[in-house]
Amino acid sequence: MAPMNERHMNDTSSKASASPAEPKGKRPPVLVDGVTLNGPTLDIREAESFLRDAMPIIMEEAVWKATDVKEKVCEWRSPEQLKDLLDLELREGGEAHPQILQRCRDAIRYSVKTGHPRFFNQLYAGMDPYSLVGRFITEAINPSLYTYEVAPVFLLTEEAVLQKMIEIIGWQEGGDGIFSPGGSVSNMYAVNVARYHHCPDVKVLGLSALPRLVMFTSQECHYSVAKAAAFLGIGTNNVYVIPSDKRGKMIPAEFEKQVQRAKDEGALPFMVNATAGTTVLGAFDPLEEIADICERHNLWMHVDACWGGGALMSKKHRYLLQGIHRANSVAWNPHKMLMAGLQCCAFMVRDKTNLLQRCHSAQASYLFQQDKFYDVSYDTGDKSIQCSRKPDAFKFWLMWKAIGTKGLEERVDRALAMARYLAEEIKKRDGFRLVMEQFERQLPVPLQDEDSTSQNLHNLLRLKDGWNIPSGETQPIKFNMLVIQSIDSYYVALSHKKHT
Missing domain, CATH: 3.90.1150.170 (Aspartate Aminotransferase, domain 1)
Structure with missing residues (x-):
């Protein structure tokens, strides 16, 4: 196009600048194959x-x-x-x-x-006007982030955002990172980089040159961990699942037992995926204790903070991720708690040795020439597994510039305060029972002897005074909320069932 x-060009200036030898009127058409x-x-x-x-x-x-x-x-x-x-x-x-x-x-x-x-x-938040305008701009410009020469503004804003996020994580020596097309891909990056860190020959020699590798994650982790193991050839049987406590947190003692089991089997344990904000229960794994075990056994520690990473922006709530500064890599999605808009997913490593570049580079000379007229360290595309890559960080940068770090902190504090308010309101309502407290609080006494992990959470979907919601009843609840957009009619029917 x-x-x-x-169409806005000044006709007078156009004519003035034209060569006297040029014929007046339209140029003749240039035809090729019609x-x-x-x-x-x-x-x-x-x-x-x-x-x-x-x-x-x-x-x-x-x-x-x-x-x-x-x-x-x-x-x-x-x-x-x-x-x-x-x-x-x-x-x-x-x-x-x-x-x-x-x-x-x-x-x-x-x-x-x-x-x-x-x-x-879902776990992503509403519409932010600054982020939306950022998306309008990037969609109109339509850049791709592989080299500085084609995306100068967007590469610089991505680098600025990544370095600020690295600072907030607490990596005092700095780090590196890339924005990816989703938290699942960020977790896949983590597995690939961790494997390369332990077995750098894999890039050239492939899986046949490796010992049996074993990785660890909690039973409450995101399903992308298993997908990463399948996609990268590690195999889902080599993902050892660690039991979680009743609140959904990984049990460190069980983690260390599984590490020893892998060693006894002659396998090479190489990484653990800890979760900061699980999908179902919102649990935060004990990162300090997990880091201690990783240091004892030389394991790469990755923290999937795609959802819970937003709490790092809050002085009041960043304790939930205590110990994240000891992680080797972190996945964090600002499109979730921080409202940056889909998709906005950062993957970061505590590394200053160009690990991402060494792990992923293909050194395509037609794109990543080393003799350009500017500093080619700004050509970050070769540390990505993609070629074409959208400027997902720009909308977050624009939003951050507009509301500041303080505004992001207030956004997180408000979201978690609303969750606490809802929990307290549920406690007050006849016919309802809160099945699990938020974050660090203790489980209420009536639940202490019940299994409240996600596999059995449907067993807790029951109301007081003889009212019950069997697991099969979740379908009509969903229907009423989505189609009728009210759950009132469902509870009227439920009341009728109770009394007949």
Whole structure:
């Protein structure tokens, strides 16, 4: 597409700058294989008209209405209904702009509004205006972060964000990092880097040159740990799962037993994945004790802080991650607790020896030339497993600049205060029982003898005074919340069941 501002060029100045020898009027078309090469890919006026019409729809429907508590979280339809409504078929000819604009409205209407105050389904937070504008900018610029020459602003902002996050983690000697396309990929980075750290020959010789490797994680960990083991050829049977206590935290003594077991089997224990904020229970593994064991057995310590990392921004709550400064690597997703917008996922290592570069580089000379006219240390793409990479850090940088570290701290404190408020309100309500306290608090007396790990949490979904929610009843609860967008009708039905 030709530059959008070509239409704004001053005709007088254009004519003045033209050579007298040039013929007046349009240049003759340059044709190759019947294709005109010196014309715009799209009609400029038509493109501008479409953008001017589309942007108000985005602002009104996807921003203002989508974050209004008086509006629905979604207009739920079954897959078959939605296929009919959207007319998904791709045809030979294109559609007129009014039809395309309606397609935009329909896409927004039938999507789940994840910035809505009542969207609770996943662990990422609502809409931040500064982050949103950051995304608008990067989508319009459409850069890729492999070399400084094609993404100077975005590479520098990524580096600034990473160094500040490393400082907040507490790595006084510094570190290195990269933004990845998701926390699962960050955890995969951790496994790959840890393996390379222990067995650098793997990069050249492959798995056949390695002993049997064993890694460790808690039973409450994210499923991406098993996926990483499968994807990288370690094998899920070589992921030794450590029992957790009733609050969902890894039991350090059990961890050390499993390390010794692996050694007794003749395997090479090489890393542990500790979790700071588990998906189901929100538990924080005891990082200091885990770090002690890692030091005794020469293990790489990775902390999956994708969700809980946000607590590091809070003076009041960073104790939850006490000991994270002793980790060798950390995964942290600002798109979760900090509201940076999907996706925004940092992977960082406590290393100043170019470990990421040594582990992942392919040294493609056509892209990462060493004789450029600027400092090529800013060409960070070769330490990534990707080539094309989106500038995910920029929206976080812009948001951070707008509200400051203090604003991020207030955001975390407010979120955790709301969670405590909800827990206290549940305690006050007849017919409900809080099954687990938040974070460090002790379990209430009635729960001390019950197994409250995630595998058996459905056993605790029961109400006082004879009211019960069997595990099979979670489906109608979900239906009422998602489709009807109210659970009142479900509880009316539940009350009827109780008394019949």
